[in-house]
Amino acid sequence: MGIISKILGLVLTVSGALILGYGMGPTAGDLSFVLFIVGLVVMSLGFSLLTAGRKKKEEKPSLPTVTEIRCNGCDFKEIRDYEKGDYILMPVEANCPKCSGKMTIEGVYVVREEPEKDRF
Numbered sequence: 001m002g003i004i005s006k007i008l009g010l011v012l013t014v015s016g017a018l019i020l021g022y023g024m025g026p027t028a029g030d031l032s033f034v035l036f037i038v039g040l041v042v043m044s045l046g047f048s049l050l051t052a053g054r055k056k057k058e059e060k061p062s063l064p065t066v067t068e069i070r071c072n073g074c075d076f077k078e079i080r081d082y083e084k085g086d087y088i089l090m091p092v093e094a095n096c097p098k099c100s101g102k103m104t105i106e107g108v109y110v111v112r113e114e115p116e117k118d119r120f
């Protein structure tokens, strides 16, 4: 339901406008009122098809990202929330709580949280 509904919506809108134009023209005669209504209905149908797909495009919520910090001196490892500017092998200002040695960022991971509704 992507491009097809868009094309269909465009075709309906254009043909609706044409019917409307014909209905308002001098050649329509007694049918002008009927053509006017039909044109309006077809056009609004086309418009609703054209605008229907746009609602689905929503901004994706940013996935939770964590930063893994590792001590250079011992085996201490810590995972904290990702902060802007974090990159792999970046030296961390804080010292290791175990040996107060220097710590380095060892990895930045995106935590995948699959919503329940997506599992079938």
Ligand SMILES: [Zn+2]
Pocket (backbone or CB within 6 Å): 071, 072, 073, 074, 075, 076, 096, 097, 098, 099, 100, 101
């Ligand atoms: Zn340490």
